[in-house]
Amino acid sequence: MRAKVKDVANKSGVSMATVSRVLNGNTRVNEKSKQRVLAAAKELDYLPNQAARSLVLKKSNILGIIVPNLENSFNSKLLATIEEEADREGYKIIICCIQENLEKEIKYVNLFRQMYIDGLIILNEKINSKSRKVLNSCEFPIVQASVLIKGLKNSISINVDNRKASCELVNYLIKNGHRDIAMITGNLVDQTSGQFRLDGYLQALKENDISVNENLIKSGNFTFDSGYKATKDILSKKEIPTAIFAACDEMAMGAASAALDLGYNVPNDISIVGFDNIESSRMYRPAITTIGQSTKIIGNLALMAILQSKNNAKTSIEFNNRQYPIIDNKIEIPYIFIERNSVKKF
Amino acid sequence: MRAKVKDVANKSGVSMATVSRVLNGNTRVNEKSKQRVLAAAKELDYLPNQAARSLVLKKSNILGIIVPNLENSFNSKLLATIEEEADREGYKIIICCIQENLEKEIKYVNLFRQMYIDGLIILNEKINSKSRKVLNSCEFPIVQASVLIKGLKNSISINVDNRKASCELVNYLIKNGHRDIAMITGNLVDQTSGQFRLDGYLQALKENDISVNENLIKSGNFTFDSGYKATKDILSKKEIPTAIFAACDEMAMGAASAALDLGYNVPNDISIVGFDNIESSRMYRPAITTIGQSTKIIGNLALMAILQSKNNAKTSIEFNNRQYPIIDNKIEIPYIFIERNSVKKF
DNA sequence: TTGTACGCGTTATCAA
DNA sequence: TTGATAACGCGTACAA
Numbered sequence: 075m076r077a078k079v080k081d082v083a084n085k086s087g088v089s090m091a092t093v094s095r096v097l098n099g100n101t102r103v104n105e106k107s108k109q110r111v112l113a114a115a116k117e118l119d120y121l122p123n124q125a126a127r128s129l130v131l132k133k134s135n136i137l138g139i140i141v142p143n144l145e146n147s148f149n150s151k152l153l154a155t156i157e158e159e160a161d162r163e164g165y166k167i168i169i170c171c172i173q174e175n176l177e178k179e180i181k182y183v184n185l186f187r188q189m190y191i192d193g194l195i196i197l198n199e200k201i202n203s204k205s206r207k208v209l210n211s212c213e214f215p216i217v218q219a220s221v222l223i224k225g226l227k228n229s230i231s232i233n234v235d236n237r238k239a240s241c242e243l244v245n246y247l248i249k250n251g252h253r254d255i256a257m258i259t260g261n262l263v264d265q266t267s268g269q270f271r272l273d274g275y276l277q278a279l280k281e282n283d284i285s286v287n288e289n290l291i292k293s294g295n296f297t298f299d300s301g302y303k304a305t306k307d308i309l310s311k312k313e314i315p316t317a318i319f320a321a322c323d324e325m326a327m328g329a330a331s332a333a334l335d336l337g338y339n340v341p342n343d344i345s346i347v348g349f350d351n352i353e354s355s356r357m358y359r360p361a362i363t364t365i366g367q368s369t370k371i372i373g374n375l376a377l378m379a380i381l382q383s384k385n386n387a388k389t390s391i392e393f394n395n396r397q398y399p400i401i402d403n404k405i406e407i408p409y410i411f412i413e414r415n416s417v418k419k420f
Numbered sequence: 421m422r423a424k425v426k427d428v429a430n431k432s433g434v435s436m437a438t439v440s441r442v443l444n445g446n447t448r449v450n451e452k453s454k455q456r457v458l459a460a461a462k463e464l465d466y467l468p469n470q471a472a473r474s475l476v477l478k479k480s481n482i483l484g485i486i487v488p489n490l491e492n493s494f495n496s497k498l499l500a501t502i503e504e505e506a507d508r509e510g511y512k513i514i515i516c517c518i519q520e521n522l523e524k525e526i527k528y529v530n531l532f533r534q535m536y537i538d539g540l541i542i543l544n545e546k547i548n549s550k551s552r553k554v555l556n557s558c559e560f561p562i563v564q565a566s567v568l569i570k571g572l573k574n575s576i577s578i579n580v581d582n583r584k585a586s587c588e589l590v591n592y593l594i595k596n597g598h599r600d601i602a603m604i605t606g607n608l609v610d611q612t613s614g615q616f617r618l619d620g621y622l623q624a625l626k627e628n629d630i631s632v633n634e635n636l637i638k639s640g641n642f643t644f645d646s647g648y649k650a651t652k653d654i655l656s657k658k659e660i661p662t663a664i665f666a667a668c669d670e671m672a673m674g675a676a677s678a679a680l681d682l683g684y685n686v687p688n689d690i691s692i693v694g695f696d697n698i699e700s701s702r703m704y705r706p707a708i709t710t711i712g713q714s715t716k717i718i719g720n721l722a723l724m725a726i727l728q729s730k731n732n733a734k735t736s737i738e739f740n741n742r743q744y745p746i747i748d749n750k751i752e753i754p755y756i757f758i759e760r761n762s763v764k765k766f
Numbered sequence: 767t768t769g770t771a772c773g774c775g776t777t778a779t780c781a782a
Numbered sequence: 783t784t785g786a787t788a789a790c791g792c793g794t795a796c797a798a
Contacts, residue, residue, distance in 0.1 A: 076533075076559070078775060089785045094777055104783060119557065124534030126775035129471040129790045136531075144499055145699070150490035157517055161524070166531055169515040171503055178507070185482075185512055187422075188470030211465070213422070298703050327700075334705045353491070354673075354700075357644050359680045424791060435769045440793055447794095450767060472791035475774050769798080779788080 077118035086114035097122070128190040137380065138186040139169045140179055142198040146296055146324065148350040148369075149197050152219060155373035156195060163377060165192070172198060176205045183208050193380035195219050199264040215383035217376045220367065222265045222404070228383075230400060232375050234409040236266045239365045240274025240319070241281075242411060243347050246363075247317045248282050251420025252345060255279070256290035256315040258304045258325050267296070271321045271349060290315055294325045301328025309336050309344075316345060317417065323348035323355035326362050330416065345417040361414035371407050379405070423464035432460035443468070474536040483726065484532040485515045486525055488544040492642055492670065494696040494715075495543050498565060501719035502541060509723060511538070518544060522551045529554050539726035541565050545610040561729035563722045566713065568611045568750070574729075576746060578721050580755040582612045585711045586620025586665070587627075588757060589693050592709075593663045594628050597766025598691060601625070602636035602661040604650045604671050613642070617667045617695060636661055640671045647674025655682050655690075662691060663763065669694035669701035672708050676762065691763040707760035717753050725751070 079097075083090045088107050095103050096111040114120075128134040137160055141149055153169060160167045168191070170182040179198060183205070186194060193214050199221035201209075209216060209226055216229035223231070247255055257275045260268040272291075279286055292307055294300030301320050305328065308315065318333075320326035326348030333344045340346055340360055348355055351366030375398060378391045390399040398405045429436045434453050441449050442457040460466075474480040483506055487495055499515060506513045514537070516528040525544060529551070532540060539560050545567035547555075555562060555572055562575035569577070593601055603621045606614040618637075625632055638653055640646030647666050651674065654661065664679075666672035672694030679690045686692055686706055694701055697712030721744060724737045736745040744751045 079777090080775080090776085091778085091785055091787095092783085095784090098777080102783075107784085121530055121533060123475070123775050124531065125471045125475040125536060126790085127534075127777080129469070129475060129775080129792095130777045132790080144490060144496035145493065147491065147493075150496070153490055153517060154519060157519060166528065167516075169517065170513075171499060171515065173500060173503060182512065184467055185470065188467060188473075190471060298700050302703055328703060331703050331705050354644050357648055357674060357677050359677050425793090426791085436792080437769055437771095437794075438767085441768090444793075448767075453768085469791050472774085473793080475776090475791080476793050478774080767798105770796085772793105772795085774792090776790085777788105780786095782783105782785080 077115075077120045078123070079120075081118055082111060082114045082120050085118060086110040132190050133192060134190045135165055136189065136191045137165050137167045137377075138182075138189075138191040138194045139167055140182060140194065140196045140198050141169060141171050142174050142200070144171050146322070147352045147354065148220075148322070151352065152197065152369045152372060155369040156219070156376060159373045159377045163381065165377075174200070176200060176202055179205050180208050183212065186214075187212060193217065193383070195376050195380070196223075197221060199223065199266065199268075215380050217379045219372050219376045220266065224265075230379050230403045230405060232372050232379070232405045232407060233266055234365075234367045234407055236270035237274040237277065239409045239411075240271040240321075240349070241278045242274075243349070243363075243365055244275050244278035244319055245281070246411070246413075247319065247345065247347065247417065248278065248284070250345075250417060252317040253284055254287070254290070254313065254315040254317070255284075256292070256308050256318045258301055258308075258318060258320040258329060259291065259293045260296050260321040260325075262293065267321060267349075275319055287313065289313060294321070294328075296322050296324060298324045298328040298331075301325025302332045303328075305329040305332035306336070309333065309338070314344075318344060318346050320346065320348050323350045323352045323362055323364055326364070326416075327355065327358050330358065330360070330362070341416050341418040347417060351412055356414070360416045362416045363414045364412050366410045366412050368407065375405055375407065423461075423466045424469070425466075427464055428457060428460045428466050431464060432456040478536055479538060480536045481511055482535065482537045483511050483513045483723075484528075484535075484537040484540045485513055486528060486540065486542045486544050487515060487517050488520050488546070490517050492668070493698045493700065494566075494668070497698065498543065498715045498718060501715040502565070502722060505719045505723045509727065511723075520546070522546060522548055525551050526554050529558065532560075533558060539563065539729070541722050541726070542569075543567060545569060545612065545614075561726050563725045565718050565722045566612065570611070576725050576749045576751060578718050578725070578751045578753060579612055580711075580713045580753055582616035583620040583623065585755045585757075586617040586695070587624045588620075589695070589709075589711055590621050590624035590665055591627070592757070592759075593665065593691065593693065593763065594624065594630070596691075596763060598663040599630055600633070600636070600659065600661040600663070601630075602638070602654050602664045604647055604654075604664060604666040604675060605637065605639045606642050606667040606671075608639065613667060613695075621665055633659065635659060640667070640674075642668050642670060644670045644674040644677075647671025648678045649674075651675040651678035652682070655679065655684070660690075664690060664692050666692065666694050669696045669698045669708055669710055672701065672710070672762075673704050676704065676706070676708070687762050687764040693763060697758055702760070706762045708762045709760045710758050712756045712758050714753065721751055721753065
């Protein structure tokens with residue numbers, strides 16, 4: 075049986091109230107009793123009961139995280155960063171993976187609501203009316219990390235400008251002499267990584283008077299596998315593009331592998347660019363040209379946003395001596411273009 | 421303010437006890453009151469308070485998971501499977517990623533202890549005296565999924581025979597004419613994926629009267645990056661091996677990329693084998709020959725082990741009409757050898 | 767079949 | 783500076 079406050083009180087010869095005061099250190103207490111309590115607590119291996127604690131405090135020092143899946147290594151990296159930041163601020167994080175299943179999201183968000191978590195960070199972009207309702211009835215602040223869900227209450231979104239970044243990437247291809255450029259999009263119900271990246275692609279074509287060829291646009295689901303399949307599809311048609319823009323690095327590597335299997339050289343026959351700058355995009359051969367977003371910044375801002383959400387009416391958040399304004403419940407963060415070896419220059 | 425049992429009771433005109441009875445459905449209650457309670461609960465969007473609930477029940481229907489990092493995709497796959505199995509059994513899972521940091525493990529295990537979780541699944545193999553003490557003082561059952569920590573109380577371990585599997589893999593290389601075989605080990609403090617796989621390698625050499633060349637044994641940390649570096653190291657020496665056995669697929673792919681960068685053809689100049697059969701080992705070029713372990717079986721047995729741990733003295737666990745005996749607190753599961761295109765046959 | 771009242775372990779209030 | 787005690791929200795003996 076685990077020791078309770080009462081046991082510590084008995085052992086140290088003071089009241090439960092004093093024990094609580096010592097352990098939570100808010101008010102002043104006699105140094106002697108303090109030492110006795112501390113000693114007793116240690117000896118009894120006392121551990122506060124989280125359930126009882128949050129029942130009265132309505133606070134848990136726990137942050138909940140909803141992640142759509144664990145296959146995507148950008149998400150993994152982001153989770154790691156968030157954990158670090160949270161740890162530094164004295165918060166623990168709990169990760170719930172919903173396997174792209176909104177029913178599970180609802181289940182876990184309700185679990186979080188029952189647990190008195192202090193904030194929620196969501197990396198999942200899909201939503202339906204039911205999950206929206208549950209999210210909107212949360213009593214804690216919600217941060218959308220690298221995703222955008224419109225019309226969510228009590229919530230802000232942190233993102234790079236995915237349209238602009240994608241446009242820049244495709245413009246880079248065009249500048250290097252490519253005109254027949256295919257795209258493997260993500261799931262278009264995902265705004266930022268799906269629709270916006272497609273938007274950027276279309277805009278770049280438009281800016282350069284290149285007409286859109288629907289046959290060159292395929293959709294995947296952000297996995298290596300889907301990039302592979304989409305590329306086999308693209309390369310089995312008559313019109314072979316000279317370049318492929320995949321909406322994430324996993325799909326870009328899948329695309330490259332498919333091209334290789336079909337006997338194409340990358341980048342000499344087919345150039346490929348990705349998005350996210352995941353670890354292995356650097357290590358793949360050829361190394362993938364891509365867009366990087368700083369998980370450090372996202373993670374830190376996400377945490378700051380939650381911590382500062384009590385003092386509402388915040389109009390900006392500071393990180394590393396830089397101010398990030400909050401406009402329309404959104405924070406825009408910078409991205410970087412990373413040139414590597416997966417694009418041929420004509 | 422969220423609705424409480426009392427609110428539901430008031431609205432439906434019965435007592436709190438009756439509401440509780442309806443919502444937990446253990447004892448019989450008048451059908452009419454039942455309907456009224458259900459309607460009221462729904463209308464008020466009633467959600468039980470987890471903290472209060474587990475405070476009295478000393479049970480949460482939550483399973484805790486400790487994972488060393490989220491970079492390794494075998495772990496990701498395993499997590500996904502565990503989630504599925506848990507969901508089917510009515511359990512929610514909470515994942516805590518400790519970033520290879522035992523202090524964090526202690527912190528999270530203590531959090532779990534405070535939360536009345538019903539069981540813990542650990543995917544982390546490292547341990548020290550402090551974390552061992554905390555794990556040993558847990559009041560819930562612990563399952564070691566695909567890891568082995570010796571002398572842990574109240575705990576069983578589920579594993580393939582890593583020694584045997586590694587030995588088989590290296591024997592396959594030898595049978596195909598390789599004799600100068602390098603190995604990139606994992607971190608050797610990890611028993612199963614570190615030491616045991618090295619043991620298997622050494623045993624295979626011994627069985628075939630091949631003397632051990634220490635220069636051909638490098639250690640990595642299960643990442644693509646470390647496999648890459650180790651291989652550059654190996655291939656910069658005088659004695660170039662014809663094959664490399666990497667202790668996991670990530671490192672195998674890192675090894676292959678390094679070899680390619682140095683101008684070697686894989687598998688014609690250098691053959692490479694991995695371990696774990698992660699998704700991308702199939703999609704990499706060349707596709708990696710490897711050992712597969714079924715996350716399905718591991719996840720399911722882990723769950724069964726926790727659920728059945730109350731009725732102790734269990735000597736075996738059933739899954740898919742097959743009995744898995746528990747011997748010395750260990751369950752051995754089968755592995756499969758997966759031949760692909762990363763090995764040259766002389 | 768139903769309701770009253772107590773206990774779960776903790777913190778906060780109020781007197782002392 | 784301390785101690786008794788009332789919450790927090792729920793489940794369940796026990797009594798009715």
